[in-house]
Amino acid sequence: MKTKSLPWWKTDGIICAGGWHPLAGRLRAGNQTEAAEQDFAWEYSEAHIRRLKQLGITLLIGQFDRGLGDQDQAKAQKLAGLQARLCHRHGLRHGVYLANTIYFESMLKEHPECEEWAAKTHDHHFVHYGGEQTWRWVACFNSPGWRVRMKRQIEKAIREVGTDWLHFDNLAVWPEPDSCHCPFCQEAFRRFLRERYPTPASRRRRFGFTGFDTFHAPNFYMRFAPPWDLDRINNPLMQEWILFRCWTVTDYIREMVEYARELKPDIRTPDIG
Ligand SMILES: [Zn+2]
Known part of the structure; x- marks a missing residue:
């Protein structure tokens, strides 16, 4: 009886090693040893693999896209290709790491428009990664420019690096x-509301009146009651906003995965069904 062949990750199992940071990312983060350059070079040696x-x-999931400009990460991306070839020579699978954040000091040099790829708060601030990482902007997954940029990275990972696996962080x-x-998120949110509440009656029932053209995404800058102090959220628009934000992540990764599978049907990606 013919049995359906299982993918390699189910037959071989996954025992994973990883290194997410190119040398530039390590140095920009600071606190590296004097041997940082030699340590990085070792990761691309046959002896290491x-x-x-x-x-x-x-x-092995290796560094690939930290979110720097193309020039600043070109050398490290070539090394990712070398690492993939070494892995394949020794019977390992290779994956690439995609950070989904913007190292704006580097990116702005080639893409001044990258300000349109970044998340902006309700009071028009960029969102930094957190902690000391003031050099990283969080990306907006509804930004068409960001999606185009990430598809370029996916294409490079598949066609030039020859990777087996896309790891989106x-x-x-x-x-x-x-x-x-x-503006992309505001418009996408209004579209989301129109689709969920297609009739005047359903809109009136949910929000008390009709019409979404004047709706703005709610903000959680709530004086006297920060969001983490709430027992429950009653505001229907806030409830919809929470759903919309989850939808945004899944819509984004669905588009990225579908694109990757067009280029290489057996590429491993987050599972979208
Ligand atoms: Zn946005």
């Missing part, structure tokens, strides 16, 4: 009050 194989590693709903209120 052979050692991973001996340790039983079946998948930061597929998250950023904590309030830092949700994106850019």
Whole structure:
């Protein structure tokens, strides 16, 4: 009897090693040792890959797209290709890391328009990654320019690096009050509402009156009651906004995965069904 063949990750299993940061990312974060450059170079040596194989590693997720401009990460991306070839030579699978954030100091040099790729709060601030990482902007997943940029990275990972696996990081709903209120998100939110409440009666029932053209995305800058102090959220528009933000992440990754599978049907990606 013919059985359906299982994908390699189900037959071989996954024992994963990883390194998300190109040298530029490590140095920009600071606190590196004097040997940072040599340590990074070692990760692209045959001896390193052979050692991973001996340790039983079946998948190596390596640095690829930290969100720097193309020029500033060109050398590291070439190394990702070398790492993929070394992995394949020694029977390991290779994956690339995609950070989904913008290293704006680097990106602005080539793409001044990248300000339109970044999340903007209700009071028009960029959203920084957090902690000391003031050099990273959080990306807006509803920004058409950001989606185009990420598709370029996916194409490069598949066609030039020859990777087996796309690892997308930061597929998250950023904590309030830092949700994106850019024009793309505002318009997408109104579209989302129109589709969920297609008739005047359903709109009136949910919000008390009809018409979404004048609706703005709600903000969670709530004096006297920060969002994390609430027992429950009663405002229907806030409830819809929470759903919309989850939908945004899944809509974004669905488009990225569909694009990747057009280029390479057996590429491993987040599972979208
Ligand atoms: Zn946005």
